[in-house]
Amino acid sequence: MNLDVLAIGAHPDDCEMFMGGSLLAFKARGLAVGVCDLTRGEKSTYGDVPTRLAERDRATRLLALDARTTLALPDGGLANLPEQRLAVIQALRELRPRLVFTFAFETRHPDHRACAEIVRDACFFSGLEKLPTPGQEPHRPEALLHFMEHTLLEKPDFCVDISAHWEAKVRLIEAYESQVLPKGTRDDATKTFIRSEDFWRVTEARAALTGNLIGVAYAEGFLGGPPPRLADPLAALACPRTP
Numbered sequence: 001m002n003l004d005v006l007a008i009g010a011h012p013d014d015c016e017m018f019m020g021g022s023l024l025a026f027k028a029r030g031l032a033v034g035v036c037d038l039t040r041g042e043k044s045t046y047g048d049v050p051t052r053l054a055e056r057d058r059a060t061r062l063l064a065l066d067a068r069t070t071l072a073l074p075d076g077g078l079a080n081l082p083e084q085r086l087a088v089i090q091a092l093r094e095l096r097p098r099l100v101f102t103f104a105f106e107t108r109h110p111d112h113r114a115c116a117e118i119v120r121d122a123c124f125f126s127g128l129e130k131l132p133t134p135g136q137e138p139h140r141p142e143a144l145l146h147f148m149e150h151t152l153l154e155k156p157d158f159c160v161d162i163s164a165h166w167e168a169k170v171r172l173i174e175a176y177e178s179q180v181l182p183k184g185t186r187d188d189a190t191k192t193f194i195r196s197e198d199f200w201r202v203t204e205a206r207a208a209l210t211g212n213l214i215g216v217a218y219a220e221g222f223l224g225g226p227p228p229r230l231a232d233p234l235a236a237l238a239c240p241r242t243p
Contacts, residue, residue: 004031006097010115011041012056021162034067039075047178078114088122093136104146156221163217
């Protein structure tokens with residue numbers, strides 16, 4: 001398979017929460033898009049593995065993904081170890097993406113930090129001819145890009161307009177009903193941030209703030225990669241700004 005875009009998260013729901021609108025936007029442009037989850041989320045406070053995988057499958061259908069793979073690495077035990085890198089290398093060589101998105105390195109969750117490191121190194125090693133994986137050819141993605149957790153710690157290097165896909169992103173996140181509440185509801189006994197009203201307030205505020213940077217209603221921001229190559233600088237840079 002030859003994907004245009006592969007998003008890699010530590011747990012089912014990571015990619016949907018942090019760049020689900022962009023995945024929808026990429027699909028709307030006709031790109032081949034996939035998601036790779038490093039774990040099955042078995043250590044999550046709410047839900048169990050069968051529930052989480054059923055939710056993952058529901059979200060996959062909403063995204064109309066071209067590929068999705070879950071590697072079953074240890075939730076709560078992700079580490080930049082050779083055997084974990086090898087699993088990601090095999091996924092990269094199978095899916096052969098041009099662009100890879102994963103977590104930024106400065107994150108609160110230990111699994112998210114480890115995910116960023118594993119993917120960074122796997123993207124390099126995946127291109128080495130003398131690191132064999134049976135039946136697979138070497139492949140190195142053209143760019144590695146990063147999404148941030150809930151708090152915007154840095155100004156994004158580039159933003160993707162998701163205004164047309166905002167409501168679809170909300171439905172996408174709501175597919176993980178063991179992890180989040182339906183938008184507009186509350187759970188006064190919640191044990192986690194993402195299963196709270198605050199999660200939705202922060203998620204919408206983040207998308208609106210990022211959108212304001214490029215003069216649109218909602219956007220998602222990303223870090224890293226090579227400098228963007230612009231064929232039309234006016235279309236990319238002279239966008240209207242909101243007051």
